[in-house]
Amino acid sequence: MTNASWVKIRRDLHQIPELGFQEFKTQQYLLDYIKTLPQEHITVTTWKTGIFVYAEGTVGDQTVAYRADIDGLPITEETGLDFVSQHEGRMHACGHDLHMTIALGSLTQVVQERIEHNALFVFQPAEEGPGGAQPMLESEEMKQYEIDYIFALHVDPKRPVGTVASKEGLLFANTSELFIDFHGKGGHAAYPHETKDMMMAASAFNVQLQQVVGRMVNPLEDAVVTLGKMEAGTVQNIIPEHARVEGTIRTTAAKTMPEIKQSIERILCGIEVRYECQTSVDYGANYFMVHNDGEYVERFKDALSNTSIEFIEAEEAMTGEDFGYMLKELRGFMFWLGVDSEYGLHNSKLNPKEEAIEVGIEAVVNMMKS
Template identity: 35%
Template sequence: MSISLAQETQNISSGTPSGLSGLEEKLIAYRRELHQHPELSNQEFVTTQKITQWLNAAGIRILSLGLKTGVVAEIGPEQGPVVALRGDIDALPIEEASGVTFSSQQPGVMHACGHDFHTSVILGAAYLLKAREQTLPGRVRLFFQPAEERFGGASQLIKAGALENVDAIFGLHNAPELPVGTFATKGGAFYANVDRFQITVTGKGAHAAHPEEGTDSIVTASHIVTALQTVVSRNVSAQDAAVVSVTRIEGGNTWNVLPQTVELEGTVRTYSSEIREYLPQRIRKVITGVADALGAQAELHWYAGPPAVVNTPRWAEFALQAAAEFGYDAQVAQAQMGGEDFAFYLHHVPGAFVSIGSASHFGLHHPQFNPDESAIYPAANYFQQLAEKALVELAGE
């Protein structure tokens, strides 16, 4: 017979083993429930209902911000500083092939980035903080954010007022390349600026037997792909970091016709705002120059994504020190070329984004991604302690 959540939080507060193991099992069960029922960005309606239900069961107050999906909750007294903890809740359009017994029941949708892991960690931190609510010197605000994969969820929460009065914010991402028990972060630029581009190459269609009668858009596009590789290697200092990757090329619909148009798509990753501003200008010159030389036309469409995640050095070091004291193997992280819309929060308030080792043999966004669930409960405990330490730090200023 399972104990009630109220009994469980009382046991947690007193430190009894039954309460601790009970919460660990509950968080893993929550993660599996979310994993079986993933929802895409801005479609997380059932996920939102489940999180709301679980928070309500613990007596945690939920803020009414008018969100269509996602949840913002709060623990602690009205007075004092405010620290925010953020987890994300959306899944990816990927067909799962992990083989776990709790695989996705939604065809073509999978929690292949571990947002179910993140949600369970922040839920666990919420339960632990709720058990200590009377001793908190301020409030902890909990973000269960939608649409991270579409890079729009953070802006939605900010617009709704979720960051109001927040003094510091912390977020996490599981790191499949790191062992369980490992923690990493760094001050300054941690994740990259993320931008997407599309290039439309227009030539003149012709019969494949008579290419001289047309302008070959496929040959032009091929030369453009090759020329784009020089944008970083010959225009960006070796001491700076940038990536230009073409990830999709599409043109033609049969074997004996030269198509009139070809479309390319890809991404650009940078850390420097100056280089970020420069690269689309350079890419436009390269593609129009190549196309002109071959008698075709090339048009660039640029889509700016989230800016770089730039951790506040003070709070990155604070989180790293707290991790070492907690017992993690705390490491200074290497900068990553991945993107994260947590960056938008850091444009408004100070804070830090961190990595928690999840030891998956397959990486993020892979259909066989499978993080180690034993990392969930320790991470929940860490974030509870981190939030309390940050409140004490801020209250003393």
């Protein structure tokens, strides 16, 4: 197929973004395309809204797995493109439309050429939340395959088309969402002594939270704790009885994550005593770090040596990816694919260059053949 064909598929997928475990249209679109391929040597299995496509190799000495995530984000698109999202308040703002297209392109080439190795294409739902990698990995559908190694890519708006980037060891951080509710007693602004002000409680927590990384985490271990949202109150003259803060925790060491959570809970115990309130904490979606196997990163470099694709040594990033759960159990790696966009990931104006699709297909297929 020509690049124009892959661009059309990407644009079709871009128009139907769906949230985690709600990717019904997306799954059907993928299945409809897969049915157009020769079926003699492939097996298709569904799991929830995800898909496994197993392509039998001519030798079958090993099974190489490749994962592509398929969900979108709860973002209203502002790109102004002709193929803008048709689902209000939903957008492929993290490049998963390209991820899926590259997977379909790679699958097509693998099926048509019949490479030596067995190839398993994993179309995974709910990467953005609530997290599909771990339950998919634990499913009977995936356990039936003896996978030698698995790999995946993620678009990188900061790098030019024609480049990929990866590294041995830590690539993406451990991450956890953070949601905390404060419950007290509201009342009239003129009688603060009769209330338990949850605006004050949440504000005090925010100030103390900033000490967690600076004074409670080993300075040799990188960590970030950020609150990005705070809600409290209804009007200017009522002291709120409820407040809520939302944020994120990110660490480069797996053991640091529970240590930070314990520190947060100790702070909340103090807040409850000081402000005579009740608190509840929810850590939402948690992602394990993406830790690359050095042997396969080197193998990837070798696989690209006779191509025009430029390999760049990546740096660690505090971004999160639930592909880390798969790498926790299976050998493999992840790499960045340059897509050269003015706007970054999770931005309502993200517009990756579509020329990167063919680069991604070439990189994936070459690795599968190696």
